[in-house]
Amino acid sequence: MGQNLSAREIELSQMTVDQRLAALDINDIDITLLRLVHQKLVSNPQASFNIAGYTFPEFILSIKNQEYEATWLPLLWQIFHYDPESFLSALQILRKVAALEFDAVNPHTGLPVIDTAVANDLSQAPVAMLTLDRQGCAHFANPLFLRYFGSGDLAGIAGKTVEELILNEPLAATAKQLLQGAQLPHHLLVSLYDGSATRFFECHVACASWQDESVLLITMEDTTQRMSSPEELLRFRMALDSSIDAIYLIDREQMRFIDANETATKILAYSRAELLQLGPQDLKPDAGELERINKRFDEIIHSDAKTGMIETVHQRKDGSRLPVEVYLRAMMSEQRQILVAVVRDISSRLKAEADLRTSEDKFRGIFNQAAIGLAHLTLEGRWFQTNKKFSEIVGYSPLEMQNMSFQELTHPGDLQADEEMVRGLIAGHYPNYTKEKRYIHKDGHAVWVNITVSLVYDRNGKPVYAVSAIEDITNRKKIEWDLLHLANHDSLTGLPNRLLIQDRLSQAIAHAHRKGTQTGVILIDIDRFKNINDSLGHGIGDLIIVEIGRRLSFIMKGDNAVGRLGGDEFVVMLSDLASGDMLAATAQNILDALSQPMAIYEHEFFLTGSLGLSVYPKDGADSQTLLKNADTAMYRAKDAGGNNMQFYAHEMNARALARFTTEGGLRRSLERDEFVLHYQPQIDVLSGRVVGMEALLRWQPLDKPAVAPAEFIPIAEETGLIVPIGEWVLRAACRQTVLWQEQGFAPLRVAVNLSARQFKQKNIVELVNRVLEETGCRPEWLELEITESVVMEDPQSATDTLQELSDMGVHLSIDDFGTGYSSLSYLKRFPIDTLKIDQSFVRDISTDADDAAIARAVIALAHSMRLEVVAEGVETIEQLEYLRAQGCDLMQGYYFSRPLPPEDIEKFLIMNKSRSRTTPMPKMVSTR
Structure with a gap:
C-alpha cells in the first residue's frame, strides 16, 4: 500500500470496507459494481503495479488520491468498452467514493445526472459527448465529438440538431430515438466520410443529463483498418449498400441477426429493427432444419475455407414460405463469431428445374428410343450422355461410357484424323462434319460407323459440348470391301491383280523417291506351264497356280507385295532396297521355292521359273516402265533356258549371276x-x-x-x-x-x-x-x-x-x-x-x-x-x-x-x- 497517508486516511483505513462505504452512503448495487471494477482493474495487465497490488479496502481508500485518475479513466473505458452506460455509472460511483456530491436523476429528462467533475473527465475520455438544450440543439461537444462530427470548434456546432451534425442516417436516427426515451439496441456499425476517405466505426450510444441538458454519449472505435484488411469484409460492407441479394450478419453464440441490408428487409417483409430482434430460428425453418442449420454453421466455422452454402426455407412476416440458397462466410469480430450470410431467392430456379426435369424426361425418352446412336461429349472428348442404340453399337453400357473418352473407343488407325477434325470443329473452321470411321467394340472387333458431329453453344456463342449422331455401317462396308476385293484381286489365288499391283508399285516408287532408296520388281513366269494345262487339264493347273501363290506369299511374309498378273505370271515387289543384291537374293529364294516338289493328287511336279528383275530408278521411273522392263528381262531368262534370273541392266545382271553362281557352288561345296x-x-x-x-x-x-x-x-x-x-x-x-x-x-x-x-x-x-x-x-x-x-x-x-x-x-x-x-x-x-x-x-x-x-x-x-x-x-x-x-x-x-x-x-x-x-x-x- 502507498505511504505518507494522513491521520484521517489512516483512520479510514482502519475501518472495514462496509463501514467505509456506509459512511459514503454507497448502496449494495454500487458496492457490487465497485467490486467488479476492482476485480477488473487488479486483473488487467495494463493497470499500474500500485493498483494491481491493492486489496479491495486499499482500492476504496486510494480512490481519493488524484494521481490515479489518469489510470482509472482509460482502464474503465477498456473494461466497459461495450457498454457506455456501465462506464458512466462506474465513473460516477468512483467519484462518489471520492466524496463528490451529485444528483441521481434529472427530474426534467429522467436521465442519469453527470456532475461537473465527471463531465470534465468525459471531455478527455474516449467518448464522443454532445450536450443539447431543451430545444434539441447542440450546446457543447467534447474534442472527440468535434473530431468526428463538428467543424473543428464549438462555434461550428452551435444551434445544430442531431440530424444536422450526425450525417450517418442510422446513427442519427438511433441517437434521436434514445434521446426520446426509446429502448433500442444501441450497437451500430457505421461509415463516415472524413473528407478524403470513408472510415468505419463501431458505435455504442447512451444518454445522460448534465446541468439540465441532455447528453449524448457515443463510443466510437475506428475499425477502418480492420475492415479494410480482410478483403471479404470490405466487400460485405459495400454489398450492404448495393447488393440485390439479401445480406445479414448472424451472431453465432446468440443466434441473432446483428445487421442486415435493405434487400433483406424487403424479401422478408420485416423492418430492420424487427430483424435485429430475430435470429435464423425465428424464420421458422422446416422440421429438423434448425438442427441441420446449426450443424452447418459449425462446420463452416471450423473449416479451413470458412465458407459454405446451405439451402433452406425462410418464412416471411406474412407467413409465406420462401426457398432460399444461403452463402455463408465465418469471421471473428470483437471476440465474437460472426456469420456473413448472402441469401438468394431460388423459387424461380426451383420451378425452372422442375420444368427442366419434365422436359428432360421427355427428351430422354426420345433420346433413348432413337434408331441411331446419339451421344453428348465434353469439349475434351469425354462421353457424358449416350443412348441405348449407341451402347448396342460399341458394347459398353451408358454408365461404363461415362468413364471413357472418344479416343479410347476410336480405332488407332483413325485416331489422328479424328482428333484433327475435332480440333478444327472447336476452332470454328467448319460448323459440323460427317465422316466414316471405326470404333473398337467392347469384345475387341472393329465397328464401322458414319458419324456426324456438331457443337452446342451458349448464349455468348461459346461452344459448350458436342453432339454426335452415329450410324452402324459395318454391313455396308463389308459389301463395299467384297466388291473392291473382287475388283482388285485375282479370283483364283486371292492375290492382288495387275491393277492393284500397279497402284501399290506407284506408291512404293513415290516413297522411294522421298527417301532416296530403291524399289525392285521381280516378274515370274513358270517354265513349260502350258504343257501341264494341255496334258492334265486346267483343274490341275489351277491348283498349281494356287500353290505357287502360297509359296510366294510365304517368302514375302504376307506383306501384300505378291500379285498375279494372269495365266502363269506372277509379280513380286520389294521396297526400300539398299542394293540390287537384296533383290537377287529374293529371286534366288523364289527359284529355290519353285524347285521344291509339288504333289497334286497323284502327280508330283518339279517346277522351274524364269525371273526378270528391274530396279527403280535405274530401270524406270514409273510402275508401267518397271513392269515392262522386268518382262523384257524375264524373256531373256527364258531365252537362256529358264530356271534362272536376269536383270534388266547388264552390269547388274553380271554381278547377280556371279553371286548366284557363288551361292550355288557354296551349297554343294560341303558335299563335294x-x-x-x-x-x-x-x-x-x-x-x-x-x-x-x-x-x-x-x-x-x-x-x-x-x-x-x-x-x-x-x-x-x-x-x-x-x-x-x-x-x-x-x-x-x-x-x-x-x-x-x-x-x-x-x-x-x-x-x-x-x-x-x-x-x-x-x-x-x-x-x-x-x-x-x-x-x-x-x-x-x-x-x-x-x-x-x-x-x-x-x-x-x-x-x-x-x-x-x-x-x-x-x-x-x-x-x-x-x-x-x-x-x-x-x-x-x-x-x-x-x-x-x-x-x-x-x-x-x-x-x-x-x-x-x-x-x-x-x-x-x-x-x-x-x-x-x-x-x-x-x-x-x-x-x-x-x-x-x-x-x-x-x-x-x-x-x-x-x-x-x-x-x-x-x-x-x-x-x-x-x-x-x-x-x-x-x-x-x-x-x-
Whole structure:
C-alpha cells in the first residue's frame, strides 16, 4: 500500500470496507459494481503495479488520491468498452467514493445526472459527448465529438440538431430515438466520410443529463483498418449498400441477426429493427432444419475455407414460405463469431428445374428410343450422355461410357484424323462434319460407323459440348470391301491383280523417291506351264497356280507385295532396297521355292521359273516402265533356258549371276569336299617357339580356280551356310591338332574363328563339347576367336555363353580388338584369355604415331587385365621390334609364315624346333 497517508486516511483505513462505504452512503448495487471494477482493474495487465497490488479496502481508500485518475479513466473505458452506460455509472460511483456530491436523476429528462467533475473527465475520455438544450440543439461537444462530427470548434456546432451534425442516417436516427426515451439496441456499425476517405466505426450510444441538458454519449472505435484488411469484409460492407441479394450478419453464440441490408428487409417483409430482434430460428425453418442449420454453421466455422452454402426455407412476416440458397462466410469480430450470410431467392430456379426435369424426361425418352446412336461429349472428348442404340453399337453400357473418352473407343488407325477434325470443329473452321470411321467394340472387333458431329453453344456463342449422331455401317462396308476385293484381286489365288499391283508399285516408287532408296520388281513366269494345262487339264493347273501363290506369299511374309498378273505370271515387289543384291537374293529364294516338289493328287511336279528383275530408278521411273522392263528381262531368262534370273541392266545382271553362281557352288561345296584349312603359326615373342596355329578356311572348287575368302564368306554369312561350314572348320581343326600331337609335335593351341551366326546359335556350347569328344581334342588345345562387335551385340547373353565355354577349359580370345565398340566395363566381365590386335593397327605401326599409340594402349590394357596379347599381320622387322619393345606376347603374320596347308606346317614346325634352340625370333618364311 502507498505511504505518507494522513491521520484521517489512516483512520479510514482502519475501518472495514462496509463501514467505509456506509459512511459514503454507497448502496449494495454500487458496492457490487465497485467490486467488479476492482476485480477488473487488479486483473488487467495494463493497470499500474500500485493498483494491481491493492486489496479491495486499499482500492476504496486510494480512490481519493488524484494521481490515479489518469489510470482509472482509460482502464474503465477498456473494461466497459461495450457498454457506455456501465462506464458512466462506474465513473460516477468512483467519484462518489471520492466524496463528490451529485444528483441521481434529472427530474426534467429522467436521465442519469453527470456532475461537473465527471463531465470534465468525459471531455478527455474516449467518448464522443454532445450536450443539447431543451430545444434539441447542440450546446457543447467534447474534442472527440468535434473530431468526428463538428467543424473543428464549438462555434461550428452551435444551434445544430442531431440530424444536422450526425450525417450517418442510422446513427442519427438511433441517437434521436434514445434521446426520446426509446429502448433500442444501441450497437451500430457505421461509415463516415472524413473528407478524403470513408472510415468505419463501431458505435455504442447512451444518454445522460448534465446541468439540465441532455447528453449524448457515443463510443466510437475506428475499425477502418480492420475492415479494410480482410478483403471479404470490405466487400460485405459495400454489398450492404448495393447488393440485390439479401445480406445479414448472424451472431453465432446468440443466434441473432446483428445487421442486415435493405434487400433483406424487403424479401422478408420485416423492418430492420424487427430483424435485429430475430435470429435464423425465428424464420421458422422446416422440421429438423434448425438442427441441420446449426450443424452447418459449425462446420463452416471450423473449416479451413470458412465458407459454405446451405439451402433452406425462410418464412416471411406474412407467413409465406420462401426457398432460399444461403452463402455463408465465418469471421471473428470483437471476440465474437460472426456469420456473413448472402441469401438468394431460388423459387424461380426451383420451378425452372422442375420444368427442366419434365422436359428432360421427355427428351430422354426420345433420346433413348432413337434408331441411331446419339451421344453428348465434353469439349475434351469425354462421353457424358449416350443412348441405348449407341451402347448396342460399341458394347459398353451408358454408365461404363461415362468413364471413357472418344479416343479410347476410336480405332488407332483413325485416331489422328479424328482428333484433327475435332480440333478444327472447336476452332470454328467448319460448323459440323460427317465422316466414316471405326470404333473398337467392347469384345475387341472393329465397328464401322458414319458419324456426324456438331457443337452446342451458349448464349455468348461459346461452344459448350458436342453432339454426335452415329450410324452402324459395318454391313455396308463389308459389301463395299467384297466388291473392291473382287475388283482388285485375282479370283483364283486371292492375290492382288495387275491393277492393284500397279497402284501399290506407284506408291512404293513415290516413297522411294522421298527417301532416296530403291524399289525392285521381280516378274515370274513358270517354265513349260502350258504343257501341264494341255496334258492334265486346267483343274490341275489351277491348283498349281494356287500353290505357287502360297509359296510366294510365304517368302514375302504376307506383306501384300505378291500379285498375279494372269495365266502363269506372277509379280513380286520389294521396297526400300539398299542394293540390287537384296533383290537377287529374293529371286534366288523364289527359284529355290519353285524347285521344291509339288504333289497334286497323284502327280508330283518339279517346277522351274524364269525371273526378270528391274530396279527403280535405274530401270524406270514409273510402275508401267518397271513392269515392262522386268518382262523384257524375264524373256531373256527364258531365252537362256529358264530356271534362272536376269536383270534388266547388264552390269547388274553380271554381278547377280556371279553371286548366284557363288551361292550355288557354296551349297554343294560341303558335299563335294571342296573346303580345306590352312594354318598360320603364332610365335612366342620371347622364345621364338611356335605355340599355336590359326585355322583359316579356303575354298577350292573342283576344276575351277580357288575362291578368295572375301568373296564367299559374306555370302555364306548372309545365306546361313556359314553354320554348317563353321561346324566343319571346327571339327577339321580339332582333328588336325590331335593328329600333330600323335605325330610327336609339342601340344599346339589351334585358333578357330566363330562367325556371328555360329556364336548366336543356342547349341554352340553343346556343339563345341560334342566336337571335342568326337575328335579327342583336349579343351586347352582349342582357342575360339570371337570379334568384339559380335559379343557387344548382346553383352549379357555373350557373357553367359563365354563363361560356359571357359568352364569347359576352352581358350577364348577377342579378335580384331580395337575396330569395334567394346565397353571396358563389359570387357572385364568376359572370361577371355587373349586380345588380338587387328592388323590394320600393325600395318603402319612403325610410321604412324596414332597406330603405334593404339597398339601400345591395347597391350597395356590387356596386361593390366592379365590377358595375353597377339599381334596379327606382322610383316617387317620394324613392326616386330616395336611390338616386342612394348611387351607383346605372341605374333603372327607374313614375316614368320603365310597360312600353309597341314603338310607344310609340319615342315615349318620341324624347322622352328631346330632354329629356336639357337636364335630366337627368326624370319622363317620369306614374305615376298
